[in-house]
Amino acid sequence: EAQVTQNPRYLITVTGKKLTVTCSQNMNHEYMSWYRQDPGLGLRQIYYSMNVEVTDKGDVPEGYKVSRKEKRNFPLILESPSPNQTSLYFCASSSWGEGSHEQYFGPGTRLTVT
């Protein structure tokens, strides 16, 4: 089954404790992206990756890091989480070729930073 998976689905942590949210897709997509969803703001892009070893900042990259060492994986790293990073996070992937570049979303990770 074609899918995007994220782990963990729920995470409660404390300020300053480094964490990683994993994202994996099995569709051989070149493009992967991280979004955060906050009430009244919709989804905002954090980082994206056009392919292996190619990443770039989205609209709200501050406080986040990513890496793309393999095509299928795109982890999101919070080196020193703060309460304003409490949010719902979605990973997405898309093919790079012709077409509409529909993005497929993972199930989401709800992060609470206390």
Next chain:
Amino acid sequence: AQSVSQHNHHVILSEAASLELGCNYSYGGTVNLFWYVQYPGQHLQLLLKYFSGDPLVKGIKGFEAEFIKSKFSFNLRKPSVQWSDTAEYFCAVNAPSLNDYKLSFGAGTTVTVRA
């Protein structure tokens, strides 16, 4: 980056009523347009998309949307809603002509359907 505006923050209606959600975007070039739905506690699912051809697009669950280029709009419609259509709806745009595949989302519209 493109900006996307969704006109309604929260819509409440009764079953069998018609639904129309407005969406406008800022970029005047070639765009791909999407409507996603997020049911309570679930991830985003694609309702429908437009990237070329017939500007009236039909999606899943009886939804349709019309792309009006002159108005920079991509409004979502459903003639008769059901209780199960209660969800949050997001309009999204990208601009492949700019080599910009980032998906820009509107703020979302919460739809509540009362039985």
